[in-house]
Amino acid sequence: MAEIKDPENTLIIETTQGNVVIALRPDLAPKHVERIKTLAREGFYDGIVFHRVIEGFMAQTGCPRGTGTGGSDYPDLEAEFNAEPHVRGTCSMARSQSPNSANSQFFICFGDAGFLDNQYTAWGNVIEGMENVDKIKRGEPVQNPDKMLSVKVAADIS
Secondary structure (H helix, E strand, C coil), rough: CCCCCCCEEEEEEEEEEEEEEEEEECCCCCCHHHHHHHHHCCCCCCCEEEEEEEEEEEEEEECCCCCCCCCCCCCCCCCCCCCCCCCCCEEEEECCCCCCEEEECEEEEECCCCCHCCCCEEEEEECCCCCCCCCCCCCCCCCCCCCCEEEEEHHHHH
């Protein structure tokens, strides 16, 4: 297991392909990190599929409908664009054309996606389990998709 320096700002995602550990970055996107932690603590993400997975680009999840068309019952977030580069392991919020439309959906980059820099809110980095992200089934939409079985804030795991 990765060394967890800040349990309150570490997310542990159990996927159908294995665990993924994400260091949250409230220094980059405090409102987005707070939303992710709130949804994780409410069990919102448990059982949600990776509905859009593009080879060499990213794996997207967080839609309760499994289609990319839904979000949580909370209002959309105002963008917190930052200079964090979208590279392998970067976690960032999905959104519609409107910059202030991020809600619950997010993606994990497989590789360099610099064209997203300063246009999407990066909020974390995978610190362990990227090999499990690499195993997630590809597709748009994905047939028989992998899912997040549970998403927990490390501070809440006894």
